[in-house]
Amino acid sequence: MATLVLDNGAYTAKIGYNQEKVSVIPNCQFRSKTSRLKTFTANQLDEIKDPSGLFYILPFQKGYLVNWDVQRKVWDHLFGKEMFKVDFADTSVVITEPYFNFTSIQESMNEILFEEYQFQSALRINAGSLSAHHYFHTNPSELCCMVVDTGFSFTHIAPYCRRRKMKESIRRINVGGKLLTNHLKEIISYRQLHVMDETHVINQVKEDVCYVSQHFYKDMEIAQAKGEENTVMRDYVLPDFSSIKKGFCKPREEMVFSGKYKTGEQILRLANERFAVPEMLFHPSDIGIQEMGIPEAIVHSVESLPEEMQPHFYRNVVLTGGNTLFPGFRERLEAELRALVPAHLPVSVMLPANPVCYAWEGGKLLAHNPDYDEMVVMREDYEENGHCICEEKFDI
Amino acid sequence: METVFLYPTARVEAGQRRVLDEATRQRRLTRQLEALEKDNFQDDPLSSLPPPGPTARLPAFSESEEPEKKKRKTRGDHFKQRFRKNFTTLLEEENLSEKPEPNYLSAAAPPSSLPARHFCCVCGFPSHYTCTTCGGRYCSTKCLCTHRETRCLKWTL
Numbered sequence: 001m002a003t004l005v006l007d008n009g010a011y012t013a014k015i016g017y018n019q020e021k022v023s024v025i026p027n028c029q030f031r032s033k034t035s036r037l038k039t040f041t042a043n044q045l046d047e048i049k050d051p052s053g054l055f056y057i058l059p060f061q062k063g064y065l066v067n068w069d070v071q072r073k074v075w076d077h078l079f080g081k082e083m084f085k086v087d088f089a090d091t092s093v094v095i096t097e098p099y100f101n102f103t104s105i106q107e108s109m110n111e112i113l114f115e116e117y118q119f120q121s122a123l124r125i126n127a128g129s130l131s132a133h134h135y136f137h138t139n140p141s142e143l144c145c146m147v148v149d150t151g152f153s154f155t156h157i158a159p160y161c162r163r164r165k166m167k168e169s170i171r172r173i174n175v176g177g178k179l180l181t182n183h184l185k186e187i188i189s190y191r192q193l194h195v196m197d198e199t200h201v202i203n204q205v206k207e208d209v210c211y212v213s214q215h216f217y218k219d220m221e222i223a224q225a226k227g228e229e230n231t232v233m234r235d236y237v238l239p240d241f242s243s244i245k246k247g248f249c250k251p252r253e254e255m256v257f258s259g260k261y262k263t264g265e266q267i268l269r270l271a272n273e274r275f276a277v278p279e280m281l282f283h284p285s286d287i288g289i290q291e292m293g294i295p296e297a298i299v300h301s302v303e304s305l306p307e308e309m310q311p312h313f314y315r316n317v318v319l320t321g322g323n324t325l326f327p328g329f330r331e332r333l334e335a336e337l338r339a340l341v342p343a344h345l346p347v348s349v350m351l352p353a354n355p356v357c358y359a360w361e362g363g364k365l366l367a368h369n370p371d372y373d374e375m376v377v378m379r380e381d382y383e384e385n386g387h388c389i390c391e392e393k394f395d396i
Numbered sequence: 397m398e399t400v401f402l403y404p405t406a407r408v409e410a411g412q413r414r415v416l417d418e419a420t421r422q423r424r425l426t427r428q429l430e431a432l433e434k435d436n437f438q439d440d441p442l443s444s445l446p447p448p449g450p451t452a453r454l455p456a457f458s459e460s461e462e463p464e465k466k467k468r469k470t471r472g473d474h475f476k477q478r479f480r481k482n483f484t485t486l487l488e489e490e491n492l493s494e495k496p497e498p499n500y501l502s503a504a505a506p507p508s509s510l511p512a513r514h515f516c517c518v519c520g521f522p523s524h525y526t527c528t529t530c531g532g533r534y535c536s537t538k539c540l541c542t543h544r545e546t547r548c549l550k551w552t553l
Contacts, residue, residue: 036441056435061483100500102490104481157505172503182432187520190546197438217522224521272520283513287432288425290507297505 001120003372004086005094005363006078007127010060011152011177011322013042014360015078018367022357025078029070031055041077050241054200063098063153063176065105072112079117086117092376093119094363096127099156099170101396110390114382121376124394125366127359131320132160133369134362135350144312146298148333149359150281150323152177155294157301159313165395169304171297175284177322181206183287184277188268201239204247205268206277209234212328213275214335223271227257232274238266278326282336295336314341317349320358324351413529414549421531518542 005022007014013027030040033053040048048054059071079086093113097106106124113122128147135145147158155173159166185202188195195202213219223232235250244265261267280286282293292300302313314337319330334349341347352358366372381389416424481489492499516523516535523535530548534540 031441033441036444039442053438053441055438055441058435062433064483064486066481066483066486100498100503102486102500104486104489168498170498170503171505172500173505179432182434185437186432191519197436199436220522276515276520283508283510285508285510285512286515288429291505292508296508296510300505 001090001092002087003092003094003367004084005360005367007096007130007357007360007363008065009096009127009151010058010063012356013074013078014357015084016360016364017084018364022360022364023083024356027059027071027074029057029073031057039073042074043083044077051200052239052241053197056199060153062174063151064102065097065109068108068112072116075117088118089120091119092121092123092367094123094125094130094367096130096359096363097124097396098153099126099128099158099172099396106390106396107387110382110387114379118379121378123366123372123376124390124396125363126158126165126396128156128158128320129160129165129395130359130362130366131318132158132163132165132362133366134352134358135316135318136160136163137362137365139316142312142316144309145316145318146302146313148294148298148317148319148324149321150176150294150319151321155281155297155321155323157294157297159301159305161305161309161312166305169301171292171301173281173284173291173294173297174289175280175291177203177206180210180277180280180323183280184210184273187273187277188270193266193268201247204239205236205270207325208247209236209249209270209274210278210326211275212278212282212326212332214328214332216275216279219275220272223274230257230271233269233271234274235261236268236270238268240266278323278329281323281329282332295333295340298337299340311345315346315348317347318358319349319351320355322356324355415528416530416549424530517547 003018005016005018009027011027012024014022014024016022025043026045027042029042030045030048030051031038032040032048032051032055034048034050039057045051057067057070059065059067059074061067065071078084079088095109095113097109109124113119128149131147131149132145135147136142139145144159144161147156147160149156149158153176155175157171157173159169181199181203184206185195185199188202219232222230224230235255237244237248237250239245239247250267276286280289282295284291284293291297298317302310305313317333317337319333324330330349330351334347337347337349354361375393377390377393487500490500492501514523514533515521516539517532518534518539521535523533525534525540526532527534527540527543527548529544532543532548534543
């Protein structure tokens with residue numbers, strides 16, 4: 001029997017069989033200006049020659065699965081013959097869902113997995129639990145870990161002690177990659193060029209030029225300097241999707257500091273935007289979201305836990321999710337935590353090699369675990385007992 | 397040619413300008429934050445196409461098509477009734493205020509205990525001044541000028 005692991009994120013689905021490698025695929029549908037009648041699903045994105053003004057149709061809202069029509073289209077495509085060729089009757093599925101998922105969503109999920117697709121068995125689990133499993137698997141001597149999952153919709157701080165989820169101490173910050181991209185889009189549109197329709201392009205800009213500052217106000221000063229001294233400033237060449245397929249940063253030596261470029265490409269000049277945007281993760285109040293930033297929220301969560309556990313969490317912080325890919329993220333978080341945590345407690349923040357797929361890899365490990373068969377719900381059991389057997393067995 | 401800027405002097409004008417009250421400022425902020433949650437800012441490319449005219453679906457009088465149409469419709473209905481709910485409706489239906497904690501609402505991170513930092517709403521650099529009209533921040537008279545011309549009162553409801 002095969003096991004399919006699906007970390008069903010709001011932006012990308014991380015999917016693959018437990019014997020194989022992972023694929024990261026957009027979990028959404030697209031429409032493009034150039035071929036208006038067609039709706040592109042998931043990785044059909046690559047077929048769009050001109051993705052300017054790309055229109056997104058997302059199955060998730062605020063991190064929760066609400067648009068089932070779209071989700072089913074994406075799943076049909078993923079499970080179908082073009083991609084994973086799933087033999088449902090002989091396949092077990094591990095599928096992730098967010099913390100504090102709504103009951104109605106969970107029930108719809110059960111129905112779709114068992115009744116529509118008819119998987120042989122299924123395990124619904126939080127992505128963070130898979131990350132924790134991964135962490136304990138690679139660090140068997142550790143008792144606790146603190147999973148920081150900062151994704152597209154939001155950021156979760158989730159403590160685990162001896163494989164158990166400490167539900168009361170989970171904290172959510174409503175800042176995620178989507179908000180960062182939208183904010184970047186907004187400030188660029190106000191300051192230099194209207195790009196409100198270009199989510200796809202600006203998301204690429206964000207991934208290419210943004211970083212987490214180590215000395216915020218010092219970087220602000222540098223970003224304000226004129227000419228050569230401004231080492232923060234970058235000129236980003238926007239793609240035109242004919243001769244320039246993908247945007248890129250002008251090399252430093254080709255930058256023109258005063259006056260215009262003669263080459264005629266469209267340029268975005270970015271200075272404080274580069275680090276002010278990811279700064280939202282550390283200070284959501286900068287744009288008026290009255291919530292703690294990640295370091296403060298970690299301390300808030302740990303302090304709500306029994307005192308004897310606390311030191312273990314601070315030295316086992318593990319980062320997952322796309323936002324942790326900003327250069328400097330780990331260093332900044334470790335430095336800020338160090339400043340907040342009592343001096344006698346060691347602080348260690350770990351960034352895995354592939355933070356986006358860390359949970360998926362955890363799911364793969366879990367599927368090989370001898371306990372796995374005990375954790376799943378079989379289709380016969382579901383047909384016999386309905387939703388309550390899922391509620392009983394799954395730890396969510 | 398030399399350009400001459402006529403900067404408004406904030407202090408003198410303060411008395412004459414319209415001042416937004418706290419509630420309006422809060423509403424504006426909420427609206428700005430809601431905009432940051434949007435998936436798209438442009439219209440759906442499909443919706444801007446003219447609706448398919450009668451010519452597009454003329455040949456529809458063969459009998460064999462009937463059952464297929466029916467089948468598709470029931471499936472669509474099923475999905476519309478059961479699964480077509482947005483986040484807000486789902487959140488309300490969960491009725492979380494009556495459910496035991498922890499839940500979605502109780503997990504939200506509380507407000508930060510650190511003092512707020514202020515940035516110029518025009519250029520993004522640290523700012524020291526507040527616009528008397530809308531409460532937005534600015535860092536220099538140049539930015540204040542831009543702010544007044546572009547956004548100061550334009551986002552008000």
